[in-house]
Amino acid sequence: MPESILVTGGAGYVGSHVVVALVRAGYAPVVLDNYANSTPAVLPRLHALAGYAIPAVHVDVRDADALRGVFRDHPITAVIHCAGLKAVGESQARPLAYYDVNVGGAMALAQVMGEAGVATLVFSSSASVYGEPEALPIDEAAPLQPHSVYGRTKRIVEDFLCDLAGANANWRIALLRYFNPAGAHVSGTLGEAARGRPNNLVPLLCKIAAGELANLTVYGNDWPTADGTGVRDYLHVEDLAEGHIAALRHLAGVRGALAINLGAGRGHSVLEVVAAFERACGRRIARTIAPRRPGDVAASYADATRAAQLLHWRTTRDLDAICADAWRWQQQGGRY
Numbered sequence: 001m002p003e004s005i006l007v008t009g010g011a012g013y014v015g016s017h018v019v020v021a022l023v024r025a026g027y028a029p030v031v032l033d034n035y036a037n038s039t040p041a042v043l044p045r046l047h048a049l050a051g052y053a054i055p056a057v058h059v060d061v062r063d064a065d066a067l068r069g070v071f072r073d074h075p076i077t078a079v080i081h082c083a084g085l086k087a088v089g090e091s092q093a094r095p096l097a098y099y100d101v102n103v104g105g106a107m108a109l110a111q112v113m114g115e116a117g118v119a120t121l122v123f124s125s126s127a128s129v130y131g132e133p134e135a136l137p138i139d140e141a142a143p144l145q146p147h148s149v150y151g152r153t154k155r156i157v158e159d160f161l162c163d164l165a166g167a168n169a170n171w172r173i174a175l176l177r178y179f180n181p182a183g184a185h186v187s188g189t190l191g192e193a194a195r196g197r198p199n200n201l202v203p204l205l206c207k208i209a210a211g212e213l214a215n216l217t218v219y220g221n222d223w224p225t226a227d228g229t230g231v232r233d234y235l236h237v238e239d240l241a242e243g244h245i246a247a248l249r250h251l252a253g254v255r256g257a258l259a260i261n262l263g264a265g266r267g268h269s270v271l272e273v274v275a276a277f278e279r280a281c282g283r284r285i286a287r288t289i290a291p292r293r294p295g296d297v298a299a300s301y302a303d304a305t306r307a308a309q310l311l312h313w314r315t316t317r318d319l320d321a322i323c324a325d326a327w328r329w330q331q332q333g334g335r336y
Helices: 013-024 040-050 064-073 088-093 095-116 149-167 201-209 237-251 270-281 305-311 319-331
Strands: 004-008 028-033 056-058 076-081 120-126 172-178 180-182 216-219 234-236 256-262 287-290
Touching (some): 013 040, 013 237, 040 056, 064 095, 076 095, 076 237, 088 095, 088 149, 095 120, 095 149, 120 149, 120 237, 149 256, 201 216, 201 270, 216 270, 237 256, 256 305
Parallel strands (some): 004 028, 028 056, 076 120, 120 172, 216 287
């Protein structure tokens, strides 16, 4: 029988791609979601890609009693924890919600996992734990000095999970620090379906190219970068999903907690991404230049050496693939 892997937030952007990658790798995923940032309309698409009806439970990860029921009803052997709130700007305005969901949810999950004797966990962390980098590329030993409430909640959960693994030798935990996930499933049936105006660059470009938004605001063209615009590390969401599979396999042979960057290991500027998206959609993206935003940094990209050495994982899809797949998703509606 294939191993049953619980994916919290499994109907979300990253979680849904993780579910598909698990099926492809021979695992049996179970989706857990409260649909606060997603929709059950993704489930039929997951079923179509998997070729069978994937079990799904409508549960809030903070609800320990409901979680206990999930572990009673399914033979879970490991958890990939993607559930959480993730908008940096919103986190500044709603700190109570972010600490409640992101920190409280992780603690409830760990408690129930411990009761159920399940001690393998892949945690969806973020490069936001680093804050403004002191050196580039950013490796896992870089100081953790997050600038946002969102980033601080991720750092707190990382600290908690490291303490948990330090106190209990049976825990096997991967702390995956994502850089900038982008793109969509190559089929065009799964993608990022933002509610309202997207916060991230590639979904914004999709809406602009589709005529749903007027133009792109570029915040600063005077950064100390090659073309003056900010540089970030973009990785294809399918590469990211495959990184979770690699982490899950790695944990089978180790104990303790380990932080690992998941990124392409190189940066692309805003204007480079715009140019790639224009190639993908065959249209010009209108843009305006605005002053830098407080809290932004000139450049941020990963040192992905540890992922390559330990997980035997690296990105295989480039910026053009990210943009082509995102545009395909948009052309098929861009929503569920």
